[in-house]
Amino acid sequence: MKRTLLITLLAVALMGAFTLSIAVAANAPAEDVEIKFPGDKAKYGPMMFSHTQHAAIECEKCHHKMGESDDMTCTNCHNDVSRENKRNPDSFDSAWHARKSEHSCVGCHKAMNQGPTKCNDCHTKK
Ligand code: HEC
Ligand code: HEC
Ligand code: HEC
Ligand code: HEC
Numbered sequence: 001m002k003r004t005l006l007i008t009l010l011a012v013a014l015m016g017a018f019t020l021s022i023a024v025a026a027n028a029p030a031e032d033v034e035i036k037f038p039g040d041k042a043k044y045g046p047m048m049f050s051h052t053q054h055a056a057i058e059c060e061k062c063h064h065k066m067g068e069s070d071d072m073t074c075t076n077c078h079n080d081v082s083r084e085n086k087r088n089p090d091s092f093d094s095a096w097h098a099r100k101s102e103h104s105c106v107g108c109h110k111a112m113n114q115g116p117t118k119c120n121d122c123h124t125k126k
């Protein structure tokens with residue numbers, strides 16, 4: 001009897017620790033993050049992204065390489081700003097604007113019919 005109780009308590013404690021570690025690992029930044037332009041001549045001012053405004057959406061919808069890569073930025077991979085690469089799926093431009101992909105800002109907003117889709121709704125002049 002005593003032993004069963006001990007095992008139960010131990011199991012509960014272990015499960016608690018496990019859930020806690022998942023919760024910590026899955027935390028999105030509470031503060032807005034700045035998405036940095038990797039080139040040297042940006043047309044617009046800097047862009048802030050809010051995780052709080054997107055809290056209802058699963059991480060993987062945007063961080064589509066989760067599980068495959070520990071990289072939680074987009075811009076380490078999507079860093080090519082050259083004109084020739086603009087249309088390629090791994091370009092800087094595609095990550096935000098690809099109309100047919102639900103991973104991109106514009107693509108998801110269009111698909112869900114929520115969130116801004118017009119240039120000046122997201123971008124501000126420098
Ligand atoms: C709607 C899209 C979206 C969702 C949903 C989302 N993120 Fe993000 N996250 C981003 C963008 C965009 C950035 C900025 C990446 C960059 O600057 O390259 C970012 C940045 C981050 C960063 C900072 C990376 C760094 O090193 O600067 C972390 C950590 C992060 N997200 C974790 C999460 C977690 C955990 C979740 C789920 C709970 C989540 N995000 C959900 C889009 C999203
Ligand atoms: C580890 C590298 C890596 C990370 C991190 C990454 N991507 Fe990608 N992304 C790619 C590659 C490579 C492709 C090309 C298709 C594929 O392999 O899935 C791609 C494809 C895409 C596409 C499809 C574009 C199209 O034209 O169909 C979008 C949108 C996208 N990524 C957005 C993002 C966003 C937003 C983030 C960050 C929240 C992000 N990616 C993080 C490497 C990455
Ligand atoms: C997978 C879907 C998805 C992706 C990807 C996504 N969003 Fe959104 N976004 C939404 C939804 C849904 C809303 C509406 C949320 C609400 O009003 O509660 C929204 C709302 C917004 C808003 C308006 C918030 C407000 O208070 O009116 C901004 C700004 C925004 N998104 C920026 C971005 C940017 C920038 C990116 C890319 C880095 C992005 N979103 C990527 C789904 C997405
Ligand atoms: C839902 C939000 C959203 C919409 C709508 C949007 N973009 Fe973007 N755009 C981004 C994000 C996020 C970045 C990456 C951060 C940055 O570079 O400012 C970006 C980057 C850019 C860049 C490279 C950075 C610079 O300042 O030169 C250009 C150019 C650009 N967008 C043009 C456009 C144009 C033109 C439209 C309309 C046809 C548009 N965007 C619509 C979110 C958006």
